[in-house]
Amino acid sequence: MSLFTACRSMAEWTAEYLLIPIFNFQAGLFPPFSNPAGSVADWLGTDGGLDTLAWTYAVNIAFMVGMTNLILVIHLERKIAARIQDRRGPMLSLRSLRELKEDLAGEAPTWKFKDNYSGIGIIQNLVDGIKAITKELIVPTKADRFLFTMGPIIFISSSVFLLVLFPLSDRFAASSAPAGLMVIMAAFSIAPIGVLTSGWASNNKYSMIGGMRSAAQLMAYEIPLLLSMAGVFLLAGSFDPVTIVEQQQEGTWLFGLPMWNIIPQFIGFIVFMICILAEVERVPFDLPEAEAELVEGWTTEYSGIRYMLFLAAEYIRGFAGAAVATILFLGGWAGPWPVPPEIWFLIKVYLIIIFWIFIRWSVPRIRTDQILELGWKKLLPLSLINILIVILMVEIYPYFSNIITLPEVF
Amino acid sequence: MAEMWISMGPQHPMTHGLWTLKVKVDGETIVDADPELGYLHRSVEKMGERRKYFMNTTLTDRLCYASSTTWTHCYTHTVEELMEVEVPVRAQYIRTIMLELQRLASHLMWAGAYMPDLGHITGALYFWRDRELFLNLLELPSGSRLLYNFIRIGGVKRDLPNGFEEKTERILKLFEQRLDEYSDLFENSKIFRMRTDDVGKFTAEQAKNFGITGPNLRGCGTKFDLRKHDTYEIYEEIDWDISTREAGPGYSDCFSRYMVRIDEMKESVRIIRDCFKKMPAGATLASRIPVRAHGEAFRRTEDSRGEAMMYVVGDGSDRPYRWKIKSPMFTTMSACPHYLKGYKLADIPAIMGSIDICIGETDK
Amino acid sequence: MNIDEFMQQLSSSKGVSNISKIRKNTVKLDLTKEESLDFFVSIKSEFEHCSLISAIDNQPDFELVYHFSCMNQSIVVDDSNCAVMLEAHIYLKREAPSVDSIANIWFGADWHEREAFDLMGIYFIGHPDLRRVLLPEGFAGHPLRKDYVYEIHEEEW
Numbered sequence: 029m030s031l032f033t034a035c036r037s038m039a040e041w042t043a044e045y046l047l048i049p050i051f052n053f054q055a056g057l058f059p060p061f062s063n064p065a066g067s068v069a070d071w072l073g074t075d076g077g078l079d080t081l082a083w084t085y086a087v088n089i090a091f092m093v094g095m096t097n098l099i100l101v102i103h104l105e106r107k108i109a110a111r112i113q114d115r116r117g118p119m120l121s122l123r124s125l126r127e128l129k130e131d132l133a134g135e136a137p138t139w140k141f142k143d144n145y146s147g148i149g150i151i152q153n154l155v156d157g158i159k160a161i162t163k164e165l166i167v168p169t170k171a172d173r174f175l176f177t178m179g180p181i182i183f184i185s186s187s188v189f190l191l192v193l194f195p196l197s198d199r200f201a202a203s204s205a206p207a208g209l210m211v212i213m214a215a216f217s218i219a220p221i222g223v224l225t226s227g228w229a230s231n232n233k234y235s236m237i238g239g240m241r242s243a244a245q246l247m248a249y250e251i252p253l254l255l256s257m258a259g260v261f262l263l264a265g266s267f268d269p270v271t272i273v274e275q276q277q278e279g280t281w282l283f284g285l286p287m288w289n290i291i292p293q294f295i296g297f298i299v300f301m302i303c304i305l306a307e308v309e310r311v312p313f314d315l316p317e318a319e320a321e322l323v324e325g326w327t328t329e330y331s332g333i334r335y336m337l338f339l340a341a342e343y344i345r346g347f348a349g350a351a352v353a354t355i356l357f358l359g360g361w362a363g364p365w366p367v368p369p370e371i372w373f374l375i376k377v378y379l380i381i382i383f384w385i386f387i388r389w390s391v392p393r394i395r396t397d398q399i400l401e402l403g404w405k406k407l408l409p410l411s412l413i414n415i416l417i418v419i420l421m422v423e424i425y426p427y428f429s430n431i432i433t434l435p436e437v438f
Numbered sequence: 439m440a441e442m443w444i445s446m447g448p449q450h451p452m453t454h455g456l457w458t459l460k461v462k463v464d465g466e467t468i469v470d471a472d473p474e475l476g477y478l479h480r481s482v483e484k485m486g487e488r489r490k491y492f493m494n495t496t497l498t499d500r501l502c503y504a505s506s507t508t509w510t511h512c513y514t515h516t517v518e519e520l521m522e523v524e525v526p527v528r529a530q531y532i533r534t535i536m537l538e539l540q541r542l543a544s545h546l547m548w549a550g551a552y553m554p555d556l557g558h559i560t561g562a563l564y565f566w567r568d569r570e571l572f573l574n575l576l577e578l579p580s581g582s583r584l585l586y587n588f589i590r591i592g593g594v595k596r597d598l599p600n601g602f603e604e605k606t607e608r609i610l611k612l613f614e615q616r617l618d619e620y621s622d623l624f625e626n627s628k629i630f631r632m633r634t635d636d637v638g639k640f641t642a643e644q645a646k647n648f649g650i651t652g653p654n655l656r657g658c659g660t661k662f663d664l665r666k667h668d669t670y671e672i673y674e675e676i677d678w679d680i681s682t683r684e685a686g687p688g689y690s691d692c693f694s695r696y697m698v699r700i701d702e703m704k705e706s707v708r709i710i711r712d713c714f715k716k717m718p719a720g721a722t723l724a725s726r727i728p729v730r731a732h733g734e735a736f737r738r739t740e741d742s743r744g745e746a747m748m749y750v751v752g753d754g755s756d757r758p759y760r761w762k763i764k765s766p767m768f769t770t771m772s773a774c775p776h777y778l779k780g781y782k783l784a785d786i787p788a789i790m791g792s793i794d795i796c797i798g799e800t801d802k
Numbered sequence: 803m804n805i806d807e808f809m810q811q812l813s814s815s816k817g818v819s820n821i822s823k824i825r826k827n828t829v830k831l832d833l834t835k836e837e838s839l840d841f842f843v844s845i846k847s848e849f850e851h852c853s854l855i856s857a858i859d860n861q862p863d864f865e866l867v868y869h870f871s872c873m874n875q876s877i878v879v880d881d882s883n884c885a886v887m888l889e890a891h892i893y894l895k896r897e898a899p900s901v902d903s904i905a906n907i908w909f910g911a912d913w914h915e916r917e918a919f920d921l922m923g924i925y926f927i928g929h930p931d932l933r934r935v936l937l938p939e940g941f942a943g944h945p946l947r948k949d950y951v952y953e954i955h956e957e958e959w
Binding site: 109112113114115233234237311312314315318319320321322323389390391392393394395396397398 | 442444446450451452466553554555556557558559560561563564567623627629630632633782783784785786787
């Protein structure tokens, strides 16, 4: 049973027993006058009304799942960063414990692990959100007020839009567009418009340079990104996430392991991972908000919940980027039986995110000209080579059909 | 994009203190720059003229919070020359140990501040974690964590505490291990090299003309260290080498300045060990310390940042008639339009961070 | 070149008087204001680094003290690798104290001269950009002069 079917039956149930009686009751309150509640109740009885209600439920569920993941990702980032950086206090790593004993005093360290650790630190994210909401929203005097307000809205809405586009499994999907991945990539590239808008509207030179950098970075990385995805599309013959994941299960490799796209298209995977890192603007590619020289880049002038929306949107985009990588190259939700596919999918996504967090806290940021050089001179040829490999593989496949099996594509 | 002026500072992550760098950029390329100082001017020289000689050590401590002992030492050394005070040998050894510990702490402070300039937050926490060890060590004899006021005219405040040598040795061993570990994270890292190689280059001739001294000059291959070339305390008797960079990749750029400081830390470790080995027993404060002074004297010492110099004129009273401080960063920063020109906007933190700015001493 | 030979060589230059050795590696001399620029140009090849320019208010007259450092070992002190320093004194009159700028010879002298102008009010002729450096623009008076009283200048600023 897919998510939509479940939502549909839930919609039928709620419409019949909850919503229609309520609206009918409202319509009956003032009989002499025409009341819109009556027509709403009539509409809920039709197929279209029930579909709409089912969609609302499905999208809300996807949104809630995404937001839960957002909080988890931020929590994970904080915890892992603290452990990588070996911060003093309860985050201190076990390795430092050994070294601290050789510290100045030559005595046991004065701290200990919290023995009542309950994982309650996750509430910190909610507290941060509440703090951000209560802060003043400052608009600079000479800023373009309308665009300044629109920037965060464009950025966060295009990012939240991503959450409903990718499926957690073939049954847990709010939407299943045939061109699903293309729509995801299109939604990805809306956000830089928000960045440029807010960078320009802030009337701040740092913000403007940040916005410009973001545009240049997008230009340089969108093309190799899509070209590295093209190999997968060629093999699967479809843009549909479900088809792509199913196709990866068909081929087998050594010992009968499923041949996920990461194996034949390893170059494509590498190119994709670098490009998606640049696309979601994480270290070492977070040039638009390089805090060393541009203060905070295009978010310099923002405060309160607007700034927090930018931060949240970046994590959502990171989560979505990892999800796309999982679908394309890591076999999506496929995995051994006892664990449900949704959990398999999330495990893979979180592994990628943890990998990114490790990168983020262990490398410096690279420079604008270097990032453009990398994008145009290295990643673009590599992604073309990847496509070439895929085409050759499909062409010479018949000679190796007794060793490996590939789906028939062409 | 047309050319425009961007004002970086006085509140900016790059500045490491209170100063303004106005840069003229064409797109992302730097066309011109204009540094502005004075936000932290506390008129130390004027204050010093109103205070007695021995009182001024509290002012010199506050010249640079990252390396206060070296500045106090520079002052006391000059005044000792003016007053013709003989410092006991043991006090000279203790001073050398304190100076080198301070140099380690200062270089670690610099390394920690340099990493976020390159976007590497973790590096900052690693180096500051190690700096904390040396601050603990400096706290043991002096009693305070940052501004020690330990070196006095005619010697040092008190002798080293019991067990200081063992504790120092333990920390030095730990520190050496960690420096080896960091080499993988920093100097062997491809992205770190991309950011620092061939950035902020100036030749040795230019550097001397600009008035750039210390590790920045040694990064250009010049083997010049005042500890050897205008020797003071007991550096002559200690076994150590000047750390420089030979011509080749990573030469006279940000990376060479980074490597020179890392090598200097290793040399400091050597110096401290050798000092403990050779340290004699004896008094730690001169028996006769005059209060008044007449005449003029100057001394220069190798600060963590370069050539620190003080020029003191006494008129026979117990207060200096004129007290002039030479800060190595003052001249180094004055030349920054020359070595910033032509690089990218993102190189500004990489270059200005690599020369190790301390605004406290620069603004005096 | 040994430091003693160098001192003998100096004694033939114009405007130089009172040459003496105040430490084993430091030569001290007095200069006249008029001949200073020629003298500084002539020593540039040995002394590549201008360490410090200090201005002193000797009441009534001013004194400028230049410190130069020799980094290339072209002048040596016997039996050591000690770097030689040169200390030059120039005496200036109190009324409109001015001297030729050496910022075009040593770039490092640029801000030292600006500082001397800022805090002591000495004018350097030919300086490319003689502004205040530590005090803000528009500050009245030169606070390191001995006759500086803040209360007089308080209202001007």
